[in-house]
Amino acid sequence: MFDGDVDDRPRERLLRDGARRLSDAELVALVLRNGRSGQSAVALGESLLALHGDVSGLAGVTPEELAEVGGMGPAKAAAVVAAFELGQRCAEYAEAVRLRRAEDVVAVARRESYGLRRDELLVLVTDSARRVRWTACVGFRPDVRVTSPVRAIGEAVSAHGGRGFALARLVAAPTAEVVAFDVELARRLDALAGLREWQFHDYVVVADHEWTSVVSATPPIELLARMRLPAPHEARAGPG
DSSP states (O other): OOOSOGGGSHHHHHHHHOGGGSOHHHHHHHHHOOOBTTBOHHHHHHHHHHHHSSHHHHHTOOHHHHHTSTTOHHHHHHHHHHHHHHHHHHHHHHHOOBOOSHHHHHHHHHHHTTTOOSSEEEEEEEOTTSBEEEEEEEOOOTTSOTHHHHHHHHHHHHHTTOSEEEEEEEOSSSSOOOOHHHHHHHHHHHHHHHHHTOEEEEEEEEOSSOEEETTTSOOOHHHHHTOOOOOTTTOOOOOO
């Protein structure tokens, strides 16, 4: 229900003048589609905004809380939450880092490393445009089979519907040294990516003040000589 000239309704004004010309309450009204008895959709939108302070406050309300407001109900509450989620996802797409080179992987790893203990594997899951959409930590021990982190990394990418990934090993050591574990893990991840038709962007070792790309680095001969994996009976037991 809208009191006034039809041409002044939010829908007509949006189509004529564009969404930027509408007030917050009018935009909320378009999501709600209708108000309640004795109150227009715009008035209901104004009530919601006043109740929660502003648009940012309304964006943080749960659908259960919104549904309890008079004139709302589950359907309108779900529509409001969905609209804000779409806006949030749009902002995340715009801000997402696109992995073009090893330096991009390092930048994301350093940003995401705050609060994490060192000696972690950080998986950067990307979409088809190479944008980082999710990050996940994979626990590991370099003295056990490489297959354990490979499996965990594959599960992380699959769980988020990723189309590619990069890996960063965060180290507590002052230098970003590539070890045999890194080289073998990179080799197996490359094989996994080929099997799943994923993009394997890079694998970097990141220390506090330096980093090294495992993928682009050429390991020394003595490192390659130490790359033999333990036979099954030699493997040490570790966490599942």
